[in-house]
Amino acid sequence: MPVTRKPDERLRDVSRRMILDRTAGLLVRQGYGATSLRDIAQACDMKAGSLYYHFDGKDALVEEIMTEGVKRVEASVLDALQAASGSPPLDRVRIAMEVHLRTLHDKSDYGSAHIRCFAHVPADIRHRLRSTRAGYDAVWARLLSEAQQAGAIAPDIDLHTLKFAIIGMMNWTLEWPLQNGVGPEEMANSFFRIAFMGAGQD
Amino acid sequence: MPVTRKPDERLRDVSRRMILDRTAGLLVRQGYGATSLRDIAQACDMKAGSLYYHFDGKDALVEEIMTEGVKRVEASVLDALQAASGSPPLDRVRIAMEVHLRTLHDKSDYGSAHIRCFAHVPADIRHRLRSTRAGYDAVWARLLSEAQQAGAIAPDIDLHTLKFAIIGMMNWTLEWPLQNGVGPEEMANSFFRIAFMGAGQD
DNA sequence: AAGAAATTATAACAAGTGTTAGGTAAAAGG
DNA sequence: CCTTTTACCTAACACTTGTTATAATTTCTT
Numbered sequence: 001m002p003v004t005r006k007p008d009e010r011l012r013d014v015s016r017r018m019i020l021d022r023t024a025g026l027l028v029r030q031g032y033g034a035t036s037l038r039d040i041a042q043a044c045d046m047k048a049g050s051l052y053y054h055f056d057g058k059d060a061l062v063e064e065i066m067t068e069g070v071k072r073v074e075a076s077v078l079d080a081l082q083a084a085s086g087s088p089p090l091d092r093v094r095i096a097m098e099v100h101l102r103t104l105h106d107k108s109d110y111g112s113a114h115i116r117c118f119a120h121v122p123a124d125i126r127h128r129l130r131s132t133r134a135g136y137d138a139v140w141a142r143l144l145s146e147a148q149q150a151g152a153i154a155p156d157i158d159l160h161t162l163k164f165a166i167i168g169m170m171n172w173t174l175e176w177p178l179q180n181g182v183g184p185e186e187m188a189n190s191f192f193r194i195a196f197m198g199a200g201q202d
Numbered sequence: 203m204p205v206t207r208k209p210d211e212r213l214r215d216v217s218r219r220m221i222l223d224r225t226a227g228l229l230v231r232q233g234y235g236a237t238s239l240r241d242i243a244q245a246c247d248m249k250a251g252s253l254y255y256h257f258d259g260k261d262a263l264v265e266e267i268m269t270e271g272v273k274r275v276e277a278s279v280l281d282a283l284q285a286a287s288g289s290p291p292l293d294r295v296r297i298a299m300e301v302h303l304r305t306l307h308d309k310s311d312y313g314s315a316h317i318r319c320f321a322h323v324p325a326d327i328r329h330r331l332r333s334t335r336a337g338y339d340a341v342w343a344r345l346l347s348e349a350q351q352a353g354a355i356a357p358d359i360d361l362h363t364l365k366f367a368i369i370g371m372m373n374w375t376l377e378w379p380l381q382n383g384v385g386p387e388e389m390a391n392s393f394f395r396i397a398f399m400g401a402g403q404d
Numbered sequence: 405a406a407g408a409a410a411t412t413a414t415a416a417c418a419a420g421t422g423t424t425a426g427g428t429a430a431a432a433g434g
Numbered sequence: 435c436c437t438t439t440t441a442c443c444t445a446a447c448a449c450t451t452g453t454t455a456t457a458a459t460t461t462c463t464t
Contacts, residue, residue, distance in 0.1 A: 031235070031321060031322040032235060032322070033233070033234060033235020033236065033322060034235065034322070034324075090402060116321055118377070119233060119318055119377055120233040120234070120235060120236070120322055122236075151403060152402065152403055153401050153402060153403055154401060154402070154403045155403075157395070157396065157401045158392060160380075160381065161380065161389075161392045161393070161396070162396055162401050164371070164374070164375075164378070164380055165371040165392075165393055165396050165397070167374070167378075168370050168371035168372075168373070168374030168375070168378075169366070169367040169370035169371050169374075170370075171370070171374060171377075172366070172369070172370030172371075172373060172374060173366075173370070175320065175321055175373075176366075176369075176370075178362075178363065178366055179362065187363075190360060190363045190367075191363070191367055193359070194359070194363070194364055194367050194397055194400075195367070195396055195397070195400065195401055196400050196401050196402035197400040197402055198396075198397065198398050198399040198400025198401075198402075199355050199356060199359045199364050199397055199398050199400075200292060200354065200355060200356070200398035200399055200400075201353060201354055201355055201356045201357075
């Protein structure tokens, strides 16, 4: 088991985290259906049967990763919003967009594994993940609502649709990468410009 | 083989189309990995082995559906643009958005099957689909370029990013339905409003 | 260092998958 | 209507998959 650990780390915890990490990477690269337990085990220098010591089965492993994916994005965005609590409303929106994109693209595979595989996991998992996702959704709803109440968003804009448009364009960057070399900050700035100032010219 | 056909229709053509139609529906509902040839055969009141008379294999069938999916969206959008050739540039953009959404949501399952399964088919299929998709991409690139040259889109807007944002928000409606009862026209209008006039308030 | 507990390997299982080749029923052609 | 061709059935195959129970190895505790 070629995994490095510190003296106070239990093997179980280190192995378990490594399995989660490597599986997340496989899910991003191959998708749910094309990632077998044997693939996962190989990526971990283990055998498939051993994975059952740590997880109840493939789907439990996958669900844990996907749940953690949403949680990580949510935590990152909340942290950033907390740190920017005194900033103007639309600045906070732009920051949230940037952090969302950074978490998806740069931080780890968990968030992107979630988005990539959501539509393909068994229905019961998807159902449970929907409510986890709804929590993060509420973060955006609150953020946009505050911005609209502060007068920063036009009153005729339906916030549900706006949230949807923003999240849609951001998450779509995982399916069809925007452009090589473009980072989260630049993406966020471009999308923010389009969504809030509009691409149109009078 | 419970399928209705007209006197001039060949059984082969009718059966083949029915297999494509029903498979597209399954792909939308279940995804690529969870749709077996036995599922498809059952949906067609056939046995799995029989599908080989019409298609070389599962992947040939799936690829044909997904290719047709892009082609249908493209054809619909091009038709609509042709019919609106005298309209102002941004009207044409809005029409294209509406037709894109209508084709995805109301017309048939082929387009949505494409989007749902794209990230999950074998890499060689995905590679070929990428170039099919690039053709449709070019339709949008041209449309937006004409609008910008006509002065309808701000000169600082990068058209590649704008196209991306628009397609992203529209295609995301397949992953996470915007709202029950909202049709393509209303969606298109809302997304158009956000993307071109901006949600912000001065 | 020894023994207990933890962690991984192993072999096997049952079920499912895409596919093939030969057979048969249905459609088409004259 | 009869014959030929077409379209579907069938049985089997080889392989893959998630999973289980037991064995073996490694880690942890005293």
